Amino acid sequence: MNEVMAELAKEHAHTTQGERVDSLDGAHAPELTKKVQRLAVSGSQAGAAESGPADLNQRLKKLINAAPCMLFMKGSSQEPRCGFSRQIVGLLKTHNVQFSSFDILSDEEVRQGLKIFSNWPTFPQLYANGELVGGLDIVKELAESGELENTCPKAATPEHRLKSVINQSPVMLFMKGNKEEARCGFSRQILELMNGAGVEYDTFDILQDEEVRQGLKTYSNWPTYPQLYVKGELIGGLDIVKELKESGELVSVLKGES
Numbered sequence: 001m002n003e004v005m006a007e008l009a010k011e012h013a014h015t016t017q018g019e020r021v022d023s024l025d026g027a028h029a030p031e032l033t034k035k036v037q038r039l040a041v042s043g044s045q046a047g048a049a050e051s052g053p054a055d056l057n058q059r060l061k062k063l064i065n066a067a068p069c070m071l072f073m074k075g076s077s078q079e080p081r082c083g084f085s086r087q088i089v090g091l092l093k094t095h096n097v098q099f100s101s102f103d104i105l106s107d108e109e110v111r112q113g114l115k116i117f118s119n120w121p122t123f124p125q126l127y128a129n130g131e132l133v134g135g136l137d138i139v140k141e142l143a144e145s146g147e148l149e150n151t152c153p154k155a156a157t158p159e160h161r162l163k164s165v166i167n168q169s170p171v172m173l174f175m176k177g178n179k180e181e182a183r184c185g186f187s188r189q190i191l192e193l194m195n196g197a198g199v200e201y202d203t204f205d206i207l208q209d210e211e212v213r214q215g216l217k218t219y220s221n222w223p224t225y226p227q228l229y230v231k232g233e234l235i236g237g238l239d240i241v242k243e244l245k246e247s248g249e250l251v252s253v254l255k256g257e258s
Helices: 045-050 053-064 083-094 108-118 136-145 158-166 185-197 210-220 238-247 250-254
Strands: 069-073 100-103 125-128 131-134 171-175 202-205 227-230 233-236
Touching: 053 069, 053 108, 069 083, 083 136, 131 136, 158 210, 171 185, 185 238, 185 250, 233 238, 238 250
Parallel strands: 069 100, 171 202
Antiparallel strands: 069 125, 125 131, 171 227, 227 233
C-alpha cells in the first residue's frame, strides 16, 4: 500500500452528491491538516472489510465531509508522495485555500472505493462542501481562471475546528496512531482499556496534524496525550481512564451516563 505510482489516466469532469454526515472544519496552513484522515473515520480497516458496500459508502461520505475542503491524495500535505499530489498541494497553498487531506496510500479500501463512489478513476481528488471538484487538471483551470479561492468554503477559526473534531463522535480519543496501530505505549494502553469497555469510539491521530496536536493542549488545558472526550467534554488521559476502569465507572462514563 506504500507504493508510489503516478496515476496517468486523463481526468474527466464528474460530480457527485455529497451528503453531510459529519463535519470537521479543516485546513492546512493556519488551520489544520489531515487525517481527519482516520481521525474522522469510524471503524477499523478490518471492520470495514467485513461490511458491505452500503457501510463503505457511509464511511466515504463521512470522510468527504470531514472538512469543508477535503483533498484525497498520496501522502500528506506536508509530504506528498507523487508528482500530481505535490502539484495540487502547491496550488492550494499558493492560493491560500484552507484544506484537510487524507492519505489514500494508508487505506486501500478508501483508495479503491472512492474511485467508484465518485466515478473518478484517479488521484488526487478535491472535494468542497461534500461535492467533488475534480483532480489536478480541474484545480489548475480554476486557479488560472481565478475561481479557486471561491470554490472551497472559507475556513473556520481554529477553535471552531477543534470543537468540531472533538464532537465528531460521542466518544473521541486523541492519540498517537490509530485503533489499528498505536504509536506510543500510553496510547497502546488506553486502546486496550477502551476496547475492553465495549463502547464504540473514534480516534484522531495527533501525529498527522500538528495544529490539532498543539491547539488541543491549550484549548483543553491538558498538556499530554492521549486525551479522551465524551460528548464534547474532556474526561482525561490514561491515568484517569485507568482510575475509571478500576472503580467500575468506565463504561457508564463512556456512555455519557455519569
